[in-house]
Amino acid sequence: MSAWGSKSERVREHVLDLVETMAVGDRIPAERKLAEELDVSRMTLRGVIDDLVREGYLNRRHGSGSYVAEPKIAQPLTMTSFSDDMRLRGFVPSGRTLELVTVAAGARLARRLQVSPTEPVVRALRLRLADDVPMAIETLHVLAALVPGLTADDLEHSSFYDLLAARYGVQLGTGAQVIEPTVTSEEESARLGVPVHSPAFLFERTTRDSAGAVVEFVRSIYRGDRYQLTATLLAPKRRDQDRARSGPAPTIAESHS
Amino acid sequence: MSAWGSKSERVREHVLDLVETMAVGDRIPAERKLAEELDVSRMTLRGVIDDLVREGYLNRRHGSGSYVAEPKIAQPLTMTSFSDDMRLRGFVPSGRTLELVTVAAGARLARRLQVSPTEPVVRALRLRLADDVPMAIETLHVLAALVPGLTADDLEHSSFYDLLAARYGVQLGTGAQVIEPTVTSEEESARLGVPVHSPAFLFERTTRDSAGAVVEFVRSIYRGDRYQLTATLLAPKRRDQDRARSGPAPTIAESHS
DNA sequence: AAGTGGTCTAGACCACGGC
DNA sequence: CCGTGGTCTAGACCACTTT
Known part of the structure; x- marks a missing residue:
C-alpha cells in the first residue's frame, strides 16, 4: 500500500x-x-x-x-471526526460551537503542540450531539496559522478532518489518544444534561500529519452513560517463553450502550 | 501463520x-x-x-x-493476565484472593458464560496489586467443571491464563472487553485505598478458547488515578469517498500514569 | 551507483471443507 | 473428490536512501 x-x-x-x-x-x-x-x-x-x-x-x-463480514456492532475507532463516527453508527451528528477564539498557546499547550508559547492557537469549544442528544464536549486546539479563516460555521457543518484535508491540504498521519475515567464537572454536567459527577471518559488526543508534525490537540469529555469502549483481544502469538516484549495489539472500538 | x-x-x-x-x-x-x-x-x-x-x-x-523499534512506552494490551501485564511494565504484581466459592451460575451469569443457570461456577474475588499498591479489584467467573481443584493459592502464585494453559489444557482464543467509566463504591474504595466515588475503569471481559467456547467472564475495577488507556490511531486508508464502513482499527494499550 | 525496502508475478504444493 | 484458502518459491522490476 x-x-x-x-x-x-x-x-x-x-x-x-x-x-x-x-x-x-x-x-x-x-x-x-x-x-x-x-x-x-x-x-x-x-x-x-x-x-x-x-x-x-x-x-x-x-x-x-x-x-x-457482519458490520461490527462496535465499529473500530478510526481517526475520523466525531461527525463521521456518529454517522457510522447510524446517528445524526450535529454540533454547537460554544466558543471559537484565537489565543497564545501558553506553556502547557505549547508543549503539547510543540510550538512556541507565544504562537497563536485557535481554541474551539464544541458541544457534540448524536440525534440531538448531547454526547460529548470537545475542546480543540490547532495552530492558527494552519487553519486561516476557520469559522464556527465551518465546524458545525463539516468534519474538521475533512476540512483539514480539503481546504487546508493537511494529510493526517498517526495520533495518540490517552483515555482516563473521570466525572463531570458542574459546567460539563449542565451542558451534557447529566447529573453532576457522572462517570465520563476523558479523551486527550494528539494528532499528527503524515510528516509527523502535531496538527491538533483535543480534549473531550464523553458521557459514560451513553458511551463505552470495546476492545477486542487477540490470542497472542505463541512464543516459547515470555520475553520483555508483548504480542499483537488488540483492536479497540467505540460503541453506544 | x-x-x-x-x-x-x-x-x-x-x-x-x-x-x-x-x-x-x-x-x-x-x-x-x-x-x-x-x-x-x-x-x-x-x-x-x-x-x-x-x-x-x-x-x-x-x-x-x-x-x-523503541520499546513502546505504552505496551500493547495483550490477552495476558494482570500479572503478566504488570511485569511487562516493570511492576511486581501480587494478589490476594478475597473470596473463592463455587455457586450456581444464575440467570445473568449463565447468559454471559452460555451455560445452564444451574451450572456450578467458580467465583473468585481478587485484589490485584502492583508493587504492593492496590490497583484493581477483579471478579472472575469460570465454569467449575473447567478448573477442578483450583485453589486460592493457585490464583495468588501464578497467572490464571498460565494455569488454564498448563494445568487445564485450555488454549485461549479471542476475547471481548467492554470498558466503561465508573466511580468506586464504598467497598471498592476501601479495598483500593482511594476516596469513595473516585473515577475508575470498569472492565468486563469475556474470554473464549480457540474453539469459541466461553472460558471466563471477568469484571474488574481499575483505579483511575493510577491507570490509563492509550489508543494509537492510525491514518485511515484513503477511499475516494466515504462509505458505510470504516478504516483500519487502531491499537490500544494500557499504561500507568 | 549501490543497496535497501515495496510491489508484483506465475506458478507450486498443502490443508481444510463440503458434496 | 474437487474447490477453497494457506503457504511458499525464485525470480522481476520499481522507488527510495545513502554514499
Whole structure:
C-alpha cells in the first residue's frame, strides 16, 4: 500500500466496491478467479484481502471461501471526526460551537503542540450531539496559522478532518489518544444534561500529519452513560517463553450502550 | 501463520531472537540476505517482518533498512493476565484472593458464560496489586467443571491464563472487553485505598478458547488515578469517498500514569 | 551507483471443507 | 473428490536512501 496508482490500490477499490454490493454473509469469488478477473496475481489479491480481513470487511474460512463480514456492532475507532463516527453508527451528528477564539498557546499547550508559547492557537469549544442528544464536549486546539479563516460555521457543518484535508491540504498521519475515567464537572454536567459527577471518559488526543508534525490537540469529555469502549483481544502469538516484549495489539472500538 | 512447524513460525522465532540480541535502533540484515541465511524466500521473510512491524518490534525505512523499534512506552494490551501485564511494565504484581466459592451460575451469569443457570461456577474475588499498591479489584467467573481443584493459592502464585494453559489444557482464543467509566463504591474504595466515588475503569471481559467456547467472564475495577488507556490511531486508508464502513482499527494499550 | 525496502508475478504444493 | 484458502518459491522490476 502506498503509491496511488498501485495495482493493490486499484484492486482494493474493486473488491471494496464488490463487497458493498453484496449482502452480509455472501461469499466473494474465489481468489484464483477474482485475481484473474482483476488481472493480478493471486498473491497480490491475497495481500488486499488480508488487509480487508484485518479491517473487518471480510471473514475467511479455510477450505470454504471468503465472506462479507457482519458490520461490527462496535465499529473500530478510526481517526475520523466525531461527525463521521456518529454517522457510522447510524446517528445524526450535529454540533454547537460554544466558543471559537484565537489565543497564545501558553506553556502547557505549547508543549503539547510543540510550538512556541507565544504562537497563536485557535481554541474551539464544541458541544457534540448524536440525534440531538448531547454526547460529548470537545475542546480543540490547532495552530492558527494552519487553519486561516476557520469559522464556527465551518465546524458545525463539516468534519474538521475533512476540512483539514480539503481546504487546508493537511494529510493526517498517526495520533495518540490517552483515555482516563473521570466525572463531570458542574459546567460539563449542565451542558451534557447529566447529573453532576457522572462517570465520563476523558479523551486527550494528539494528532499528527503524515510528516509527523502535531496538527491538533483535543480534549473531550464523553458521557459514560451513553458511551463505552470495546476492545477486542487477540490470542497472542505463541512464543516459547515470555520475553520483555508483548504480542499483537488488540483492536479497540467505540460503541453506544 | 498457523501451523506450528510452518516455515514462517520458524523464521519468526529466529528474527525475534535476533531482535532481542540487538539494541534499539540497530538495523537488521537486509531482507535478501536474511532470507538466504534462513533459507526461505524473500516473500516469506517479508510476511514475517510485516507482522513484526505491525506488532511494534521493528520499523521499516524504505531504501534504508529495517530497524529495531523503541520499546513502546505504552505496551500493547495483550490477552495476558494482570500479572503478566504488570511485569511487562516493570511492576511486581501480587494478589490476594478475597473470596473463592463455587455457586450456581444464575440467570445473568449463565447468559454471559452460555451455560445452564444451574451450572456450578467458580467465583473468585481478587485484589490485584502492583508493587504492593492496590490497583484493581477483579471478579472472575469460570465454569467449575473447567478448573477442578483450583485453589486460592493457585490464583495468588501464578497467572490464571498460565494455569488454564498448563494445568487445564485450555488454549485461549479471542476475547471481548467492554470498558466503561465508573466511580468506586464504598467497598471498592476501601479495598483500593482511594476516596469513595473516585473515577475508575470498569472492565468486563469475556474470554473464549480457540474453539469459541466461553472460558471466563471477568469484571474488574481499575483505579483511575493510577491507570490509563492509550489508543494509537492510525491514518485511515484513503477511499475516494466515504462509505458505510470504516478504516483500519487502531491499537490500544494500557499504561500507568 | 549501490543497496535497501515495496510491489508484483506465475506458478507450486498443502490443508481444510463440503458434496 | 474437487474447490477453497494457506503457504511458499525464485525470480522481476520499481522507488527510495545513502554514499
